[in-house]
Amino acid sequence: NAGVTQTPKFQVLKTGQSMTLQCAQDMNHNSMYWYRQDPGMGLRLIYYSASEGTTDKGEVPNGYNVSRLNKREFSLRLESAAPSQTSVYFCASSDGLAGTDTQYFGPGTRLTVL
Amino acid sequence: GENVEQHPSTLSVQEGDSAVIKCTYSDSASNYFPWYKQELGKGPQLIIDIRSNVGEKKDQRIAVTLNKTAKHFSLHITETQPEDSAVYFCAANKALYGQNFVFGPGTRLSVLP
Numbered sequence: 530n531a532g533v534t535q536t537p538k539f540q541v542l543k544t545g546q547s548m549t550l551q552c553a554q555d556m557n558h559n560s561m562y563w564y565r566q567d568p569g570m571g572l573r574l575i576y577y578s579a580s581e582g583t584t585d586k587g588e589v590p591n592g593y594n595v596s597r598l599n600k601r602e603f604s605l606r607l608e609s610a611a612p613s614q615t616s617v618y619f620c621a622s623s624d625g626l627a628g629t630d631t632q633y634f635g636p637g638t639r640l641t642v643l
Numbered sequence: 644g645e646n647v648e649q650h651p652s653t654l655s656v657q658e659g660d661s662a663v664i665k666c667t668y669s670d671s672a673s674n675y676f677p678w679y680k681q682e683l684g685k686g687p688q689l690i691i692d693i694r695s696n697v698g699e700k701k702d703q704r705i706a707v708t709l710n711k712t713a714k715h716f717s718l719h720i721t722e723t724q725p726e727d728s729a730v731y732f733c734a735a736n737k738a739l740y741g742q743n744f745v746f747g748p749g750t751r752l753s754v755l756p
Contacts, residue, residue, distance in 0.1 A: 533686070569652070571732060571746040572687070619686050629675045629694065629736065632744065634686030 531555055533635035535620050541641045542610045550605040550638050552620030560623045561603035562587075562632065563595060565616040572619065578603055579626050610642045645670040647735050649747030656723050657755050664750045666733035667715040673735040676716050677744065678707060681730045690731075691718070723754045 533554045542548055554561065559580045564572040574587030578597040592614060594606045603622075607614060618638045623630040646669040656662045668676075674695040679687035693700045693707045693716065700707050704723075709716040720727055730751050734744035 569748055571647075571649075571748040573746075621686075629692075631677065631689050631692070634679075634688070636684070636686050 535635040553602045554622040558622035562621040563605045564619045612642045615642045645745040647747040653751045655753045662720045664718045668735040675736040679732040728754045
């Protein structure tokens, strides 16, 4: 039982390049999330997927797109990377969107945009 | 929407001493408050949580207290050990954007041997 896995662990991009961050969970969770973590700012929600086939914007969605490929997988795409997107990205999953559903986090992807 | 503040941003304690981290929230409708621990190079991991119908919850060396009137909650770690060194995040539910939680900015705890 691997929990939440993310690939890659590290990535360096040049401004304007595109890339997709992959996330998968094996806990049969319905809901999945993408966060970014910047120093002193905690975790900020980029996008989330309440269930397979649905996605919704979070607090900071500009510059990103997501795809809920199936129940297990939720990808985050940067179409044209910018230095402001340098951050650590975390994927998480939970049983549902209920206010007491625990979120389980992956190990993160450290992205640097030059 | 919910807003969560967390203090202090950094905390250093001697091994064996206690550590306290405090969070305040703004939305009186929030009713669930988890705490996450993030070790270096890893994702956040839930360590304890509390619901609004209780004032305190304890799990071995860690405890969380909640004051609904004042809208603040605190994490208490007793008999700290070097492995307690990490970044701790508090969170509150009833977020604006439909996700479960809004997170505080984090506290970096260092336990000095």
